[in-house]
Amino acid sequence: GNEECMKKNESIEKIINRDLETVHTGMAISDVRKLFVQKGIHHVPVVSGEKLVGIISASDILGISVDGIGADQREMDAYLDHRFSIEELMTQKLKTLPVKSTIADAAELLSEGSFHAAPVVDDQGCLAGLVTSTDLIRYLRKLF
DSSP states (O other), rough: OOOHHHHTBBBBGGTTTTSOOETTTTTTTHHHHHHHHTTTEEEEEEEEEEEEEEEEHHHHHHHHOOTTTOOHHHHHHHHHHHHHHOOOOOOBBOOETTOOOBBHHHHHHHTTTSSSSEEEOOOOOOOOOOEHHHHHHHHHHHHH
């Protein structure tokens, strides 16, 4: 019915995650990795000042196969920090959502499958928050 239409057109504000961890391009990869581990999160927007410049996911870092280095985390971190920068590992071709988007917009973007998190930006291209597929599913679950 009509109510369902209204739910889909509901503002993204309903599910946007504003209490965000962010990293900046000057940070060491090991610090980003620690953030993922400590906070139990999978995606972190990368900012330069207020501007959103990319997104880095745990799999971007954990996906690096390192031959010849043991599982010693300190060695691993030293290697990562020496070899890689955030800018090299982050995804720069971002799919973002304007603050004015609807839940339906978010669903459409996230269902394309290549991303599980979409940064939300304001008119100036500054980061306003993040919407993840988990946020979306939790919201949709309440409707059933």
